[in-house]
Each structure stands twice: as structure tokens, then as C-alpha cells.
Amino acid sequence: xxxxxxxxxxxxxxxxxxxxxxxxxxxNVLPGNAALxxxxxxxxxxxxxxxxxxxxxxxxxLYVRYLIYMKDLxxxxxxxxxxxxxxxxxxxxxRIWPTLRLAVSAMVIALTIGIPLGFFSALRQGxxxxxxxxxxxxxxxxxxxxxxxxxxxxxxxxxxNWFPTSGYGDGDFIHLVLPAITLGLGSMALLARTTRxxxxxxxxxxFIRTARSKGLSRFLINRRHVFQNTLVLILTTAGLQFGSLIxxxxxxxxxxxxxxxxxxxxxxxxxxxxxxxxxGILMIIxxxxxxxxxxxxxxxxxxxxxxxx
Amino acid sequence: xxxxxxKKILRRKNLVVGIIITLAVxxxxxxxxxxSPYHPIDDADLMVSDQPPSIEFLFGTDEQGRDIxxxxxxxxxxxxxxxxxxxxxNTVIGVVLGLLAGFMGKWWDDIIMGLTNIMLSIPSLVFAxxxxxxxxxxxxxxxxxxxxxxxxxxxxxxxxxxxxxxELNFVKAAQALGYGKIRIMFTQILPNIVGPILVxxxxxxxxxxxIEAGLSFLGLGTQPPTPSWGGMLATAREQLxxxxxxxxxxxxxxxxxxxxxxxxxxxxxxxxxxxxxxx
Numbered sequence: 009x010x011x012x013x014x015x016x017x018x019x020x021x022x023x024x025x026x027x028x029x030x031x032x033x034x035x036n037v038l039p040g041n042a043a044l045x046x047x048x049x050x051x052x053x054x055x056x057x058x059x060x061x062x063x064x065x066x067x068x069x070l071y072v073r074y075l076i077y078m079k080d081l082x083x084x085x086x087x088x089x090x091x092x093x094x095x096x097x098x099x100x101x102x103r104i105w106p107t108l109r110l111a112v113s114a115m116v117i118a119l120t121i122g123i124p125l126g127f128f129s130a131l132r133q134g135x136x137x138x139x140x141x142x143x144x145x146x147x148x149x150x151x152x153x154x155x156x157x158x159x160x161x162x163x164x165x166x167x168x169n170w171f172p173t174s175g176y177g178d179g180d181f182i183h184l185v186l187p188a189i190t191l192g193l194g195s196m197a198l199l200a201r202t203t204r205x206x207x208x209x210x211x212x213x214x215f216i217r218t219a220r221s222k223g224l225s226r227f228l229i230n231r232r233h234v235f236q237n238t239l240v241l242i243l244t245t246a247g248l249q250f251g252s253l254i255x256x257x258x259x260x261x262x263x264x265x266x267x268x269x270x271x272x273x274x275x276x277x278x279x280x281x282x283x284x285x286x287x288g289i290l291m292i293i294x295x296x297x298x299x300x301x302x303x304x305x306x307x308x309x310x311x312x313x314x315x316x317x
Numbered sequence: 318x319x320x321x322x323x324k325k326i327l328r329r330k331n332l333v334v335g336i337i338i339t340l341a342v343x344x345x346x347x348x349x350x351x352x353s354p355y356h357p358i359d360d361a362d363l364m365v366s367d368q369p370p371s372i373e374f375l376f377g378t379d380e381q382g383r384d385i386x387x388x389x390x391x392x393x394x395x396x397x398x399x400x401x402x403x404x405x406x407n408t409v410i411g412v413v414l415g416l417l418a419g420f421m422g423k424w425w426d427d428i429i430m431g432l433t434n435i436m437l438s439i440p441s442l443v444f445a446x447x448x449x450x451x452x453x454x455x456x457x458x459x460x461x462x463x464x465x466x467x468x469x470x471x472x473x474x475x476x477x478x479x480x481x482x483x484e485l486n487f488v489k490a491a492q493a494l495g496y497g498k499i500r501i502m503f504t505q506i507l508p509n510i511v512g513p514i515l516v517x518x519x520x521x522x523x524x525x526x527x528i529e530a531g532l533s534f535l536g537l538g539t540q541p542p543t544p545s546w547g548g549m550l551a552t553a554r555e556q557l558x559x560x561x562x563x564x565x566x567x568x569x570x571x572x573x574x575x576x577x578x579x580x581x582x583x584x585x586x587x588x589x590x591x592x593x594x595x596x
Binding site: 022023026027030031034035146147149150151152153154155158159161162166173251252254255256258259262263273274276277278280282285289292293296297300 | 431432434435438439440441442443446447448449450451523527530531534535536537547550553554557558561564565567568569571572575576579580
């Protein structure tokens with residue numbers, strides 16, 4: 009188990025190298041733009057542009073810059089922001105916590121509502137309750153998040169005045185509610201659908217029939233046999249969803265003016281602050297990889313038949 | 318299996334609803350000039366800006382006095398063309414790479430599958446953002462960003478189909494007859510994977526429409542004054558409290574379109590193979 013974890017962690021390295029190479033090539037094909045952006049509308053003298061390029065190391069050839077970038081990356085240094093007088097590491101570090109809080113809260117909402125909803129649906133298959141919850145689930149998957157966010161704002165901030173429209177506040181709970189619901193609803197819907205399908209699958213199994221015929225109560229069957237056997241599939245979906253949630257924070261954070269990684273990333277894209285864009289994307293992908301690893305490790309806990317060598 | 322007739326009808330109902338919605342949106346996009354009461358860009362009249370829905374303007378007007386109904390109808394063109402074109406590109410990339418990986422094997426397989434795994438480990442929105450960061454905002458760039466980001470599933474499915482179908486009797490028969498690899502690929506294997514690939518494609522179009530709307534919402538996608546659903550919502554956010562109707566209709570359009578495509582894709586998959594739908 010430990011050996012497996014270490015090997016999986018080591019496999020991160022080629023993935024990260026591959027991704028950083030692709031990112032670096034993509035983002036550095038057009039050099040010098042940042043210098044122009046930094047000047048804004050002002051006319052910059054060619055000397056000044058040259059000086060800025062030199063300061064940011066943009067005067068060196070591409071492969072030298074990549075090697076320097078990789079050397080720094082190996083030391084955990086993501087470089088210096090072009091436009092903000094800060095290190096990328098510090099910029100990202102100050103934004104991680106809000107994003108993590110948002111993503112985890114959204115995931116909690118998705119899990120606590122989605123899984124019970126899926127169970128409810130499957131156990132009452134064919135009733136109007138089942139149809140109603142599946143209509144909710146199918147709709148939830150198709151809902152564009154920023155529209156959902158706008159509607160929630162309209163209803164709960166403008167009309168009811170229950171929650172603030174946007175912003176982080178002092179990190180209080182009340183500012184978290186609407187963004188978390190907005191971010192979590194899609195995953196909730198998907199989890200509900202997956203859970204329903206998984207439960208229906210398990211209900212057809214022979215061991216459920218055996219459990220029924222030996223007279224176990226429905227509650228016990230559902231809790232001991234059905235739930236445990238659907239966990240692996242539910243967990244897989246949940247893990248994938250959590251990963252994509254981290255990506256989707258970009259839009260939700262922008263909508264709610266949430267000071268997280270996502271809004272930093274979008275702002276930096278507009279400013280062409282390439283080191284910050286690279287760093288931000290790497291962080292998101294790293295988070296995605298770690299979540300997937302944790303999910304794989306959790307499989308062993310849930311299902312003792314799964315063993316990693 | 319205990320498939321009641323009721324359930325079967327319900328499943329087909331999904332498919333029927335999906336087909337109807339999708340056809341309606343396609344119809345709307347093609348006949349936009351005939352259907353919209355006003356021109357989406359030129360008929361701007363500041364005298365009637367920010368009007369709530371009325372008989373004259375069914376969905377109301379925006380801050381420049383343009384008819385929102387007309388802009389929503391024209392917006393279908395942007396969404397559908399981006400969705401269809403980018404997904405077509407993804408499908409071609411995915412199928413070609415999948416066939417190469419499956420048929421060539423060896424290091425082709427290793428490299429292509431390595432690339433596929435990297436693509437799968439990047440959330441597609443984030444990858445699209447990275448490409449937008451390089452190319453800058455704009456419609457063509459959105460198409461390029463989406464056309465290169467979502468081929469990994471198609472590639473995987475194609476590859477696994479190629480590998481498993483090599484064991485099938487009709488492929489073995491073709492080999493015994495002395496057919497070449499390329500001939501087997503096109504006459505025996507491709508026709509058998511068209512179905513699943515089209516289903517993935519349909520769901521992919523829905524996903525691409527959502528991401529395009531998201532990028533336009535962030536200001537990176539379709540640029541004003543071109544009417545696009547995501548772009549309209551971006552301006553709507555600023556006027557949420559004063560004129561809420563601006564934010565309702567474009568979002569509803571995205572929602573219904575994506576819902577229709579999802580129902581179509583899911584329903585089609587169930588129709589082709591009722592067994593898969595349980596997973």
C-alpha cells in the first residue's frame with residue numbers, strides 16, 4: 009500500500025513535466041506581449057521594452073527559458089509575476105484557501121443531497137417521486153453554473169435579501185452559501201444519477217435475493233448490502249466530480265467576485281501575466297491528480313478485495 | 318431484466334423530447350433572420366433601453382435598447398456552430414489517434430495513451446482557458462480551444478474497440494481473406510464504432526456549448542456586439558438588480574439547448590444498447 013502510494017506519487021512527475029512542457033510551449037509562443045500590456049495604452053520606448061524583457065528573462069531563447077523554468081519548478085519556485093511585484097508562489101498561496109473552502113463546501117452539498125436522492129429514487133423506482141428527482145437531476149446537469157448563480161443572486165439577494173450578492177466578506181459563512189450551492193448543484197445532479205443507476209444494478213444481484221429470502225429487513229438489506237456495494241462507483245464519480253469542481257471554480261469565483269485561484273487565473277489571462285497563468289493551471293491540475301490518488305487509495309478501505317501491489 | 322413497459326416508454330420519451338428540442342434549436346439557428354422580430358445588433362434604440370418584457374418586446378430589451386428575443390434567437394447560431402464544429406474536430410482527432418494507437422501498438426500506443434491520460438487529467442475548462450490565454454479572446458479562438466480539448470474519451474473508446482474487435486470472428490475472417498490493415502479498419506471496424514462515437518459526440522456538443530457560454534461569460538469568448546448567450550449573461554450580471562429579465566432568457570436558452578442534447582445523447586445510447594444505461 010505504501011509502495012503503491014509512493015509509486016503513484018512518482019508518476020506525478022512525468023505527468024507534471026508533460027503538462028508543464030505543453031503549457032510552456034503554448035503560453036510562450038508569443039513573447040513580449042506582457043511588456044506591451046504592462047505599458048497599457050502608453051507608448052513605451054523600445055529601450056524600456058528591452059529592459060522589461062531583460063528583467064523578466066524574455067530576451068533568452070525559448071529552450072533556455074524552459075530549462076530555467078524547469079530548474080525553478082524542481083525547487084518549487086513558480087517564478088515572478090510580470091505585472092504584480094510578487095512571487096507567483098505567494099500570490100497562489102494567498103488564493104488557495106478561499107478556493108479550497110468553496111470547492112469542499114460545494115462537494116459536501118453534492119454528497120449530502122445527491123447520494124440520498126439517488127437512493128430514494130432507486131428504491132422507489134417508477135414512482136412519481138423517482139421521476140421528479142430524476143427530472144431535477146437531468147436538469148441540474150444541463151444547468152449553466154453562471155446562470156444558476158445569477159438566478160440565486162436575483163432570488164436570495166435582490167428579492168429576499170437573505171444573502172450578500174457577492175464578495176468574500178471576512179471569510180464568514182453567509183458569503184459562502186450562494187457560491188457553494190452554485191458550484192455544487194451540477195455535481196449533486198450527476199451523483200444522484202450515478203447513485204440511482206448503481207443501486208438499481210446492485211438490487212438485481214443474487215446476494216440481494218438471498219438476503220431477502222433469508223428474511224432480512226429491508227432497512228438492513230439496504231444498509232449492509234446495497235449501500236456497501238454501490239460505494240465504489242459512487243466514490244469514483246465523486247472523485248472525478250471533485251476534480252472538475254476545482255476547474256469550475258474559475259467561473260463561479262468570477263461571478264461572485266470570490267478571491268480564489270480561479271479569479272486570479274482569469275485576471276492574469278486578461279493581463280497576459282504568463283507566470284501566474286502557468287502556476288495557477290499547474291496548481292489546479294496538481295489538485296486534480298491528488299484527488300484522484302486519494303480516491304484510488306480509498307477504494308482499498310471500502311472494498312477489501314481491491315489490493316494494490 | 319425487469320424492464321417494465323412503463324420504463325421503456327419513459328426512456329424513449331427522453332429520446333423523443335431530446336430530438337424535438339434539438340431540432341427546434343437547429344431550426345431557430347437556421348431561420349434566425351425570419352423568426353426574429355428585430356435585428357439583433359442594428360436595431361438598437363436607446364429610447365427603449367432596459368424595457369421589461371411587453372407585447373412589443375416579448376423578452377424585453379437590453380441596456381442598448383436591443384430586442385432580447387432577437388438576440389437569443391441569433392445566439393443559437395454562435396452556440397450551435399461552435400458546439401458542432403469543435404466537437405467534429407474532437408471526434409476526428411480522437412478517432413484518428415485511437416485507430417493509430419489500437420492498430421500500430423508499440424510506441425505509438427504508449428505515446429498516444431500518455432497524451433490521452435494527460436488530457437484527461439486537465440479539466441477541459443482549464444485547458445480551454447490556457448489556449449485562450451495564448452490566442453486571446455475571440456470566436457475563432459474559442460473554436461480552436463474547444464476543438465483540441467475534448468478528444469480523449471473518443472480516442473480511448475476507439476482504441477479499446479479496435480483492440481477488442483481484433484478478436485471478433487468477422488475481423489479474423491477478414492484477416493484470413495488477406496485484407497490489409499487499412500481495409501479492415503475502414504470496412505470492418507469503423508462501421509461498428511460509429512454508434513458509440515456519435516453518442517459521445519452529441520454529449521460533447523452539449524459540453525462545448527456550456528464551455529463556450531462560460532468563456533463568453535468571462536469575456537474571453539464571443540466578443541460584443543455578436544449576440545451570444547454567454548456574452549449576454551456577462552452584461553446581464555451588471556444589471557441584475559435594475560433589469561433582471563436580461564439575465565433570465567439567454568440562460569434559459571443555454572439550459573434548454575444543453576438539456577435537449579443531453580437527452581438526445583442519453584436516449585440514443587439507451588436505444589442502441591439498453592444494457593449500458595444501467596451503468
